[in-house]
Amino acid sequence: AQSVAQPEDQVNVAEGNPLTVKCTYSVSGNPYLFWYVQYPNRGLQFLLKYITGDNLVKGSYGFEAEFNKSQTSFHLKKPSALVSDSALYFCAVREVGTYKYIFGTGTRLKVLA
Amino acid sequence: SQTIHQWPATLVQPVGSPLSLECTVEGTSNPNLYWYRQAAGRGLQLLFYSVGIGQISSEVPQNLSASRPQDRQFILSSKKLLLSDSGFYLCAWSRETENTEAFFGQGTRLTVV
Numbered sequence: 001a002q003s004v005a006q007p008e009d010q011v012n013v014a015e016g017n018p019l020t021v022k023c024t025y026s027v028s029g030n031p032y033l034f035w036y037v038q039y040p041n042r043g044l045q046f047l048l049k050y051i052t053g054d055n056l057v058k059g060s061y062g063f064e065a066e067f068n069k070s071q072t073s074f075h076l077k078k079p080s081a082l083v084s085d086s087a088l089y090f091c092a093v094r095e096v097g098t099y100k101y102i103f104g105t106g107t108r109l110k111v112l113a
Numbered sequence: 114s115q116t117i118h119q120w121p122a123t124l125v126q127p128v129g130s131p132l133s134l135e136c137t138v139e140g141t142s143n144p145n146l147y148w149y150r151q152a153a154g155r156g157l158q159l160l161f162y163s164v165g166i167g168q169i170s171s172e173v174p175q176n177l178s179a180s181r182p183q184d185r186q187f188i189l190s191s192k193k194l195l196l197s198d199s200g201f202y203l204c205a206w207s208r209e210t211e212n213t214e215a216f217f218g219q220g221t222r223l224t225v226v
Contacts, residue, residue, distance in 0.1 A: 043217035105156040
């Protein structure tokens with residue numbers, strides 16, 4: 001079965017510093033990987049995806065993610081964090097051969113002013 | 114452009130009462146449709162998904178059911194709510210192809226009292 005893991009419940013970072021939110025995956029075949037952000041009492045917003053090609057994927061709001069096949073990781077990054085980036089972040093994989101999206105448990109990002 | 118509508122935004126229901134949550138998608142045809150539940154602001158649990166009218170796949174046995182009476186309409190129902198049904202319910206849609214992301218509605222906060 002396909003799965004993703006987000007090892008950190010919470011990440012704290014100072015405003016202006018780079019941020020990384022970690023995600024590792026377990027899939028058979030080529031992975032389709034996604035990052036989403038959720039603000040309180042709202043739905044999930046799509047940030048970026050990796051399907052194939054360049055290992056560095058750029059997305060919305062200055063976020064990017066690095067796909068690493070040998071480490072089976074897909075970490076979310078941003079060079080300079082903003083207080084407004086504080087939210088809940090989810091990594092997801094689309095299960096090959098089905099139509100299901102499997103989500104990680106989420107990482108709460110807190111950017112401190 | 115495509116939009117997804119989910120209502121109501123909040124709902125307080127007594128134990129044992131019925132439930133009907135509705136989700137509609139505009140601007141696309143034959144979408145894949147999903148119901149997720151999020152407990153305590155963390156991980157997402159896939160409840161149901163549908164790849165076409167009348168085609169429903171259930172992921173978790175429970176007292177909830179889903180129906181897709183029209184191509185872009187997805188309904189989550191219960192005949193008798195339990196306290197444990199409280200949570201944040203999210204509807205989502207995606208295109209048929211595997212390498213596309215899912216788009217989420219704004220969610221329904223259900224409190225069973």
